[in-house]
Amino acid sequence: MKSIADIKAIRDKMQAQIVVRDKEQSNEIRIVVGMATCGISAGARPVFNTLMDEVSTRQLRNVKVSRSGCLGMCRLEPIVEVFVPGQDKVTYCHVDADKAKVIIANHIVNGNICTEYLIGAEE
Amino acid sequence: MFRSHVLVCGGTGCHSNHSEEIIKEFNNLIVSQGLEKDVQVVRTGCFGLCAVGPVVIIYPEGAFYSKVQVSDVEEIVSEHLVKGRIVERLLHKETETDSAAVKALSDTNFYKKQTRVALRNCGVINPENIDEYIAYDGYQALIKVLTEMQPQEVIDVITKSGLRGRGGAGFPTGRKWQFTKDAPGDVKYVACNADEGDPGAFMDRSILEGDPHALVEAMTIAGYAVGAHQGYVYVRAEYPIAVSRLQIAIDQAREYGLLGDNILESGFAFDIEIRLGAGAFVCGEETALITSIEGNRGEPRPRPPFPAVKGLFGKPTLLNNVETYANVAQIINKGADWFTQMCTERSRGTKVFALGGKINNTGLVEIPMGTPLRTVVEDIGGGIPNGKKFKAAQTGGPSGGCIPAHLIDTPIEYESLLAIGSMMGSGGLIVMDEDNCMVDSAKFFLEFTVDESCGKCTACRIGTKRLYELLCKVTDGKATMEDLDKMEELCYYIKDNSLCGLGQSAPNPVLSTLKYFREEYIAHVRDKVCPAGVCKSLVNFSILKDKCIGCKMCARACPADAILPQTEIMPGKKLPYLVIDHNKCVKCGNCMSTCKFKAIIKK
Ligand SMILES: Cc1cc2nc3c(=O)[nH]c(=O)nc-3n(C[C@H](O)[C@H](O)[C@H](O)COP(=O)(O)O)c2cc1C
Numbered sequence: 223m224k225s226i227a228d229i230k231a232i233r234d235k236m237q238a239q240i241v242v243r244d245k246e247q248s249n250e251i252r253i254v255v256g257m258a259t260c261g262i263s264a265g266a267r268p269v270f271n272t273l274m275d276e277v278s279t280r281q282l283r284n285v286k287v288s289r290s291g292c293l294g295m296c297r298l299e300p301i302v303e304v305f306v307p308g309q310d311k312v313t314y315c316h317v318d319a320d321k322a323k324v325i326i327a328n329h330i331v332n333g334n335i336c337t338e339y340l341i342g343a344e345e
Numbered sequence: 346m347f348r349s350h351v352l353v354c355g356g357t358g359c360h361s362n363h364s365e366e367i368i369k370e371f372n373n374l375i376v377s378q379g380l381e382k383d384v385q386v387v388r389t390g391c392f393g394l395c396a397v398g399p400v401v402i403i404y405p406e407g408a409f410y411s412k413v414q415v416s417d418v419e420e421i422v423s424e425h426l427v428k429g430r431i432v433e434r435l436l437h438k439e440t441e442t443d444s445a446a447v448k449a450l451s452d453t454n455f456y457k458k459q460t461r462v463a464l465r466n467c468g469v470i471n472p473e474n475i476d477e478y479i480a481y482d483g484y485q486a487l488i489k490v491l492t493e494m495q496p497q498e499v500i501d502v503i504t505k506s507g508l509r510g511r512g513g514a515g516f517p518t519g520r521k522w523q524f525t526k527d528a529p530g531d532v533k534y535v536a537c538n539a540d541e542g543d544p545g546a547f548m549d550r551s552i553l554e555g556d557p558h559a560l561v562e563a564m565t566i567a568g569y570a571v572g573a574h575q576g577y578v579y580v581r582a583e584y585p586i587a588v589s590r591l592q593i594a595i596d597q598a599r600e601y602g603l604l605g606d607n608i609l610e611s612g613f614a615f616d617i618e619i620r621l622g623a624g625a626f627v628c629g630e631e632t633a634l635i636t637s638i639e640g641n642r643g644e645p646r647p648r649p650p651f652p653a654v655k656g657l658f659g660k661p662t663l664l665n666n667v668e669t670y671a672n673v674a675q676i677i678n679k680g681a682d683w684f685t686q687m688c689t690e691r692s693r694g695t696k697v698f699a700l701g702g703k704i705n706n707t708g709l710v711e712i713p714m715g716t717p718l719r720t721v722v723e724d725i726g727g728g729i730p731n732g733k734k735f736k737a738a739q740t741g742g743p744s745g746g747c748i749p750a751h752l753i754d755t756p757i758e759y760e761s762l763l764a765i766g767s768m769m770g771s772g773g774l775i776v777m778d779e780d781n782c783m784v785d786s787a788k789f790f791l792e793f794t795v796d797e798s799c800g801k802c803t804a805c806r807i808g809t810k811r812l813y814e815l816l817c818k819v820t821d822g823k824a825t826m827e828d829l830d831k832m833e834e835l836c837y838y839i840k841d842n843s844l845c846g847l848g849q850s851a852p853n854p855v856l857s858t859l860k861y862f863r864e865e866y867i868a869h870v871r872d873k874v875c876p877a878g879v880c881k882s883l884v885n886f887s888i889l890k891d892k893c894i895g896c897k898m899c900a901r902a903c904p905a906d907a908i909l910p911q912t913e914i915m916p917g918k919k920l921p922y923l924v925i926d927h928n929k930c931v932k933c934g935n936c937m938s939t940c941k942f943k944a945i946i947k948k
Contacts, residue, residue: 223602226488226609229479236480242350243404243469257429274348286405287348289429 238278242286251285251330252305253277258292264299265318272319273302276326285330298341304329314339347385349426350404354468356391356554357547357586358708359398363415364388367399370418375426384426387477390555392468394455395708397437402450402468409450411437455706458724460687462695463511463548463671464711467555472590475597478558484603486677490566491611499570500526503673505681507693511548512538512629512666513744513771514846515692515759521663524653525571528661533573535564536657536664538634539580539587542626543742544793546773548697549667551709553580553587556671557594561617563670565604566677568615571663576617579634581624592619626743626797630845631664633799644801645845666771668697689715692758702739702775703729715756718748722776733778737861741770743790743797744850746857747783766857768850782879783862784869787854788816794851805848808839812855819866820880822873829866833859878947881932885948888923888936892944895920899936899945905929908936 224232255261255270273287293301298315302325305311312335314325321339328334337343353359353368371386392400397411401421408431410421417435424430439453450456461467470477478484490499504519525533537560541549553560564576580588595617598604606614620638627633628643635657637643656662672694676684685693692714698721700710705727712721722728722735729735737747740757746767748755755761759769777786791813800806815832818824836852843849859866868876875883888899888908893915900908900923907929911921925936937945 224609226492229484229488229601229609232476233479233482233485236476239346240477240480242347243352270348271346274346278346286407288405291428291430 238281241278241281241283244283249284249307251282251307253285253287253325253330254290254303254305255287256291256293256299256301256303257289260292260296261299261301264296266300268319269300269302269317269322272322273326276323280326280331282326282330295341301341313341315341347383348405349384351384351386351426352389352402352404352468353386354390354392354398354400355388355472355586356395356398356467356551357584358391358395359400360586362399364399366415367401367413367418370415371422374419374422378422378427380422380426387471388473389470390467390472391464391551391709392450393459393464393709393711394437394706396706400437406431407449408432409437409440410435454724454727455708455710458716458720459711460695460713461711462675462687463552463559463668463697464555464709465675466559467551467709470556472555472557473593475558475594475601478556482678483558483674484562486674487562487565487603488609489677490569491609491613496526496570496572499566499677502677502681503570506676506684507681507688507691508669508672508676508684509692509759510666511668511672511696511771513741513769515769518665518669521653521665522567522570524651525573525661525663528654530661532658532660533571534657534660534662535568535571535573535576536635536638536652536662537564537576537578537667537670538629538631538664539578539584539667540622540629540634541581541584541667541771542624542629542797543744543771543773545701545775546699546742546771548699548709548772550584550587552667552671552697553584553591557587557591558598559671559674560591560667561594561598561604563673564617565608565615566673567663567665567670569613571661573663574614574616576615577620577638577657578617579620579622579628579638581628582621583624588619588621595619625799626793627799627845627847630847632845634664635662644799645847647844668772687713689756689758691760696757696769696772698740698772698774700726700774700776703733703778703781704776705730712757714758717754717756719753721757721774722753726776729776729778733780736777736779736781737783738777739767739775739786739790739854740773741768741850741853742773742775743793744768744846744853745770745773746853747777747786747861749861766853766860768853780877780879782820782875782877783858783865784816784819784875785877785879787858788813788820790854791816791851794847798847798851802842802844802848804839804842805844805851808835808843809848809851811835812839812852816855819869820875821882822869822880824870826867826870829859829863829870874948884932885927886925886930886932886934886937886945887948888925889944889946890922890924891915892942893922894918894942894944895922896942897923898939898941899923902935902939904933904935905931907931 300317302314302317401410440448500522508518509515633643633645652662697711737749739747795809798805907926
């Protein structure tokens with residue numbers, strides 16, 4: 223026997239898991255993590271998982287996190303690319319879990335590109 | 346937390362194409378790759394695009410793979426799931442793009458013009474997992490009804506939405522609920538018609554297979570509204586997957602206390618049982634269905650009294666179709682106004698159709714009422730295969746009529762279809778092209794009703810048989826012009842005198858083809874030809890002697906030894922040509938499909 227509160231709790235828990243299945247093409251933001259051998263050995267997995275967790279806990283329905291292969295700049299991995307419709311692609315390099323959180327908060331939610339993590343910013 | 350969801354269609358269509366083995370293979374390979382914590386495999390209901398099944402869709406990319414074989418799974422796992430590279434060779438053609446991303450399914454022609462209300466969860470959730478249904482706002486309407494609304498308010502919302510029965514007749518649902526509520530009596534029942542006897546139709550099956558909780562929730566709401574505590578779902582035993590998923594849904598709902606004695610601690614009691622039918626068309630008729638649930642032979646009885654007054658076990662009974670119920674929870678959640686927006690003046694909401702026949706995208710589609718037939722055939726259906734021409738579409742199955750090519754812009758809704766002599770029906774939509782003979786198609790449906798007539802009333806039992814015989818006379822080339830008039834008269838006799846809707850509507854396919862394709866009937870009668878070349882008695886195969894090279898391939902293919910070589914050799918040929926003996930020919934057409942030189946013609 224479940225109470226109404228139980229049903230609501232199940233709904234909230236499940237909704238966080240199921241955002242993966244929404245695909246609203248029109249204004250979808252895509253975050254792509256390089257997950258080839260180079261990316262993974264440089265620590266792409268925790269980055270990917272952090273991005274997924276952030277997107278689902280914040281219920282960002284129009285944001286999709288996915289993986290890609292090697293981008294050819296293995297020394298800069300983990301690399302995260304952000305595609306916002308109507309804007310140029312943004313590429314972050316040497317991302318870690320903490321930076322991933324900042325990217326979600328500043329760039330995805332508030333629309334401010336994290337210039338300090340951009341490719342080329344370090345050099 | 347799963348980062349990837351692999352959705353595999355488990356509808357009957359894909360199931361019979363081995364989707365179950367595909368699921369197993371995915372699970373095996375995912376475990377052997379150590380991805381079981383990252384990737385979730387979900388068996389869903391029908392996606393609708395049955396023509397390209399088995400289908401698999403992988404999120405978050407939304408990659409839509411079609412015609413997937415068990416042997417393809419390894420590549421999908423190692424490429425897509427492990428390396429994140431989409432397997433382009435398996436992508437459904439329409440979703441391919443130039444960039445690395447894939448086009449969303451909702452942007453393809455097939456889905457773009459559809460509006461999914463009754464089918465909203467089909468192909469989206471795992472129908473055997475109540476939590477997934479809840480995630481998509483499942484049981485929210487039931488909570489709202491039990492905590493915030495009086496039964497009369499529930500009925501008022503349904504009435505205001507303008508929802509009409511999706512089982513065929515299109516009776517206003519709110520009024521039916523009101524009648525049942527107002528009928529005197531302490532004990533009342535709620536029943537669901539999931540008999541779906543219309544040949545080629547599979548809308549209700551797909552809802553049961555893809556979103557069974559939607560039915561459980563709606564019937565419980567209906568029970569609350571009309572004052573019933575017991576529900577019955579009458580479903581044919583020929584739908585084993587639907588039956589088992591519905592039973593799982595009922596069990597899960599009981600476990601969660603969403604069915605039972607004290608639903609969500611509101612004090613309201615309701616439960617549902619499944620009753621299996623043996624698959625007789627007449628048992629879809631409401632009074633026959635009720636008789637069958639009671640344990641008797643499924644025969645109709647005259648109305649009134651209507652089931653809302655005197656139904657199951659003599660008690661007031663609300664009977665609605667599966668698809669009708671599938672709209673209810675969403676109307677409660679989103680309000681009557683939301684529903685009326687998808688509409689024409691008298692037909693609200695959407696309608697699901699099982700698209701079949703001569704059409705590229707065979708499958709399940711849901712369109713807003715009032716969508717022109719042309720949109721369904723040309724855009725959603727992807728047109729007619731092999732560059733053939735659209736000739737007609739049959740809606741309403743054996744009770745319906747045809748829509749000829751010149752009326753292809755007719756909006757699909759109850760009244761406009763009735764006006765042109767067809768009907769909405771329960772949702773079968775069969776497309777015919779120039780190779781279909783309209784007399785033959787009418788004969789097909791009549792043969793069906795002759796078989797399915799229960800025999801209780803004479804007009805239907807004998808009338809449909811005689812009508813069928815007259816149609817055979819036409820297709821045999823033995824009918825006279827008077828026979829056509831006799832046929833029409835008999836049609837009206839059957840319609841006027843039959844006991845139930847089966848007989849009353851059985852002549853419709855004949856009447857509507859007589860109306861729109863009379864010249865085709867006349868060609869059979871007067872000229873003794875079948876213009877489409879379908880009716881065997883009226884077609885003759887012959888060999889063009891100047892094209893025949895004498896290879897004898899046709900003679901070898903002939904099951905009746907009806908093709909014999911001559912002695913004369915045509916100029917420029919090395920061997921004597923062949924000739925078909927029309928006395929022996931059984932008109933199977935094997936010779937014509939065997940001949941590589943197009944030397945055999947059908948006339
Ligand atoms: C011969 C015959 C067969 C029918 N078959 C079905 C059927 O398979 N499914 C269905 O829902 N309604 C069928 N109906 C219509 C039912 O009698 C009834 O109108 C319907 O179930 C009411 O539900 P609704 O108001 O939700 O449409 C059939 C009617 C006739 C006359």
